[in-house]
Amino acid sequence: MIRDPARLDALLADIRTFVRERWHPLEERVQREDAVPEEVVHELRRKGYFGWSIPEAYGGLGLTTEELVLCAFELSQASVALRARVGTNTGIGSEALVADGTEEQKRRWLPRMARGELTGCLALTEPDAGSEASNVQTTALREGDHYVLDGTKRFITNAPIADLFTVIARTEEGSKGSSGLTAFIVERESAGLRTGAPYRKMGQEGSPVSDVMFENCRVPAFNVIGGREGVGFQTVMKVLNKQRLHLAALCTGPAIRMLDLAIAHTQQRNQFGQPVASFQLVQAMIADSQTEIFAARSMILEAARARDRGEDVALSASMCKYFASEMCGRVADRCVQMFGGSGYVADFSPIERYYRDVRLFRLYEGTSQIHQLNIAKLVLRARAAA
Template identity: 75%
Template sequence: MIREPAAFEALLERVHRFVRDVAIPAEACVEEGDEVPADIVAIMREEGFFGWSVPEAYGGAGLTTEELVLAALELSQCSVAFRARVGTNTGIGSEGIVADGTEQQKQAYLPRLASGDWTGCLAVTEPDAGSEASNVRTIARREGDHYILDGEKCFITNAPVADVFTVTARTDPQSKGAAGVSAFIVERGSAGLATGAPYRKMGQAGSPVSAVYFNQCRVPADNLIGGREGVGFKTIMKVLNKQRIHLAALSTGPAIRMLDMAIRHTTGRVQFGEPVANYQLVQAMIADCRTEIFAAQPMILETARKRDRGEDVALEASMCKYFATEMCGRVADRCVQMFGGAGYIANLSSIERWYRDVRLFRLYEGTSQIHQLNIARLALRDAT
């Protein structure tokens, strides 16, 4: 649902200008320095990028799901580090509070997340709880008006720069699976909280990821999301269903950018007396890329609209995430191929960086294989 078309078009134009005039010229700097420069983060704050998903009542833009994915398609056509810098605030870092937080929690945290003054992140994954997200080992035990958290999270996007963490922990030590898992808001500076050094990664330079450690970490009882124990996994699934639609859009934008780069290269590169783009086997790769991008866009938009109507989108969100991330990987591979040897040399082209950066899309928010199982399970359920 697009609420005010004229105002929303103006927002998309601002995002487009940011990508073209600010982000793309800074991509090499971000890659070399492994961070988004502070002055660009300040611009993103001023533009309101951090608050896209936060309701207007708490200082955000209150974008609908359809509006969010359209904005994400624009923002993700520059280096993934830029959208990752705001992405936890517009998605997994704030959505748990938006979905199930108490009014007190929303008032306390959402305005700061919407403004970008604080960076949020979601700390769910553990060494033994990745694809099996319900296998949480982090423990939270009640002690007076606090909970004491002990455990470790890993692969947490923006953890090194986060000010506030949405954390899953088991409040019933005798429980198994999703039962007994609760969600907490934990502020940086809490006694017993520490983040590890940023990982060295295959790609996505400028997007810091690290482990998070809880050692007798004291969290006020008021920071139990929703004020209820044992429903944290349900909160996280609400977060992930929306985020999977969002991520599908964030995977389609890079595919658009990579194809544009490949077309510009092949139309300018002359071999055997004519542009490489004139050769039919190159044209076949262009056609395959363009067709798959076209297929992803209406799938994502229809799922977003369905969610905005309040319908169950668990199956569609999983299909969007699975198809769009796999599609992006195929587009990246073809585009490197269209660049030829230049596509492998970082000095000659940034397409090799894109190839490395988008590889992660098929792993986080549920691996492709987990989504295949989920899609099949839901399809079989609906058939009975």
């Protein structure tokens, strides 16, 4: 659903210009410093990039799902640090509040998130609760008008720089699985909240990730998202269903960028008296990559439009995330191959960095294997109900 085509076209053009003229020249610096320069963060704030999917009533752009993925296709044609810096606020960092927050909670936090004054993140995964998200062990026990949180979260994107943490914790003693889980907003300055040092990672420099520890962390009862205990798992599933479409689009942009770089290289590089692009086996890799990018983009747009129509997209969102993340990995591998030795050596091209960056796509927000199981489960369930 595109509400105002002219306005959207202007936004897409602005993103495209920013990515190509402002961000691409900075990518080496971001990798070297392992941080997004603060002047760039200020620029992103001025442009309103932190509030894309936050409703207009709370200072955001209120993008529909289709508009959001179209913007994500453009923004992510860059090193992953760019989309990670703004993406948590336009996705998993704010979506629990958007979906289930009370009016008071939305007015307290969403405007500042939309302006980029606050950076959010989702603290769901734990040492023993990854693919099995319902195995959360972090506890939140009620004491008067506060809850006391204890536990450890792991692999939390933006945790070292986050101001707000959407935390899933177990409020019902003795409960198991998805029951008894509650969603909280926990502020950085909360006593008993501590984040670990940023991990050393395979890639995605500039996107800090770390553990989050809660040790007798007191959180006001006001911070229970929606004011209701025991529905945290339902809240996080709403977040993930939308975010999987968003992330699928964010997997597709890097594939577009890598293929553009590879095509330019093969057209300029001559071997045996002709451009490498003229060789049929190279053309086969170009054709396979372009076809898979088109397939991913088409899937994502169809699913986004379905979500905007109010349809259940649990199955299609899972298929989009699975296909787009695997597709991006295949395109990355082909592009290294098309670059040859220059694709493996960081001194000669950015392809080596992109190759490392996109490997994580197949792991977070549901591994490919978990999505395969989820897709099959939903298909079989629908067949049984037919």
